[in-house]
């Protein structure tokens with residue numbers, strides 16, 4: 001943290017605010033308490049698609065005893081073998097997902113296949129009577145939006161969760177709470193970015209492999225199978241904006257182009273989007289493939305994050321990954337000033353509302369890290385624990401240490417999926433959340449393709465009467 005942003009010891013307002021940050025977090029970020037389940041209480045699940053994301057989830061699922069993996073399916077033998085090795089409990093294996101669904105012992109199925117297959121497989125899982133966790137985006141085409149909505153309504157007792165893990169992050173939940181409680185004032189603008197340098201640091205997922213469009217490993221880079229950057233990256237962040245603003249956008253406009261990764265792919269390699277929400281709020285969005293700099297957190301993190309800007313404060317937040325957990329910084333705006341009508345012949349005067357809160361003189365100050373509940377005082381600490389918590393809080397407040405979310409939200413999304421399969425509670429990332437997200441992706445790509453403003457209610461009339469028919473494998 002730059003020296004000028006360091007809080008002063010006598011900066012009472014800052015300490016109050018840090019306390020507030022911790023208190024807000026404590027309300028929403030209580031750690032998930034995992035009960036060891038008896039074997040017969042475990043959710044028996046299968047996974048369709050054991051590629052990159054499937055293997056990642058299997059690595060996490062392996063540590064979660066609320067579920068038990070009984071079967072895996074992938075059309076690629078190498079991916080299937082890798083999945084079996086990752087979960088390590090010798091599940092049954094299939095190359096045809098219909099055969100997996102014919103098993104009698106499954107409670108739930110994960111769909112972790114390429115986007116263009118999501119609707120068809122999720123539909124078949126629902127029809128087979130199982131709960132379903134489908135990775136984002138839930139659907140690919142407008143006809144599938146209508147098809148899956150109708151089908152889910154016919155199966156209300158089955159859990160349908162989308163893989164939007166930010167919804168399961170204690171930090172993001174805290175920020176949503178701060179927005180709802182007005183702590184940031186009126187939030188009019190969000191900016192989000194996901195920038196990658198695919199020139200200097202190619203990503204194996206986005207690198208063209210031999211075989212072009214006929215090689216399923218290239219699904220991400222062809223429009224026949226993928227929604228490109230919008231589906232793979234923007235989807236997470238437009239969901240954050242929907243959540244914070246509490247609604248879907250009214251319309252979207254944008255510009256996409258393919259300028260550097262000209263290897264035969266037909267998805268854009270850079271996109272810029274503007275979403276307008278009711279009440280004029282906006283999400284401005286950027287995803288590029290030639291640079292990974294992230295101008296938040298003093299440049300200490302690359303690639304992705306969101307800035308949530310209100311009249312009274314700003315949040316910088318990112319979800320991170322297994323190596324770099326979520327962090328969130330809070331900045332205050334200068335306090336409100338009210339103009340007093342000058343008496344005749346006198347100069348205009350200003351006063352500061354709530355001046356007692358602001359010992360530092362009223363200017364914008366440096367970041368305040370959001371804190372998780374582990375550093376809150378419960379009153380039951382022994383002398384040593386208390387000292388450690390005080391020390392940690394002091395180091396966080398000085399910016400010497402950054403408080404990070406102690407739980408990967410991916411673990412939380414998986415654990416709560418199993419919990420919801422048992423208790424029937426609606427998932428946080430349910431059908432509507434997933435569907436709004438998928439619609440935003442479809443319409444954003446349309447806005448860039450057509451070079452026009454696309455209204456979100458256009459989806460109501462799109463794809464009607466069409467049979468969801470697409471490329472099959």
Ligand SMILES: NC(=O)c1ccc[n+]([C@@H]2O[C@H](COP(=O)([O-])OP(=O)(O)OC[C@H]3O[C@@H](n4cnc5c(N)ncnc54)[C@H](O)[C@@H]3O)[C@@H](O)[C@H]2O)c1
Nearest residue numbers: 049050051052053054074075076079112113115135136163
């Ligand atoms: N939530 C997240 O942060 C996150 C991150 C990465 C990927 N994803 C999503 O996960 C999904 C999969 O992405 P990925 O990176 O794992 O892709 P991938 O290509 O690495 O893996 C997909 C796997 O599905 C298999 N497959 C394709 N069609 C199949 C079928 N009909 N039956 C069985 N298996 C089939 C492929 O052989 C492949 O192994 C995508 O929807 C992607 O958007 C989500």
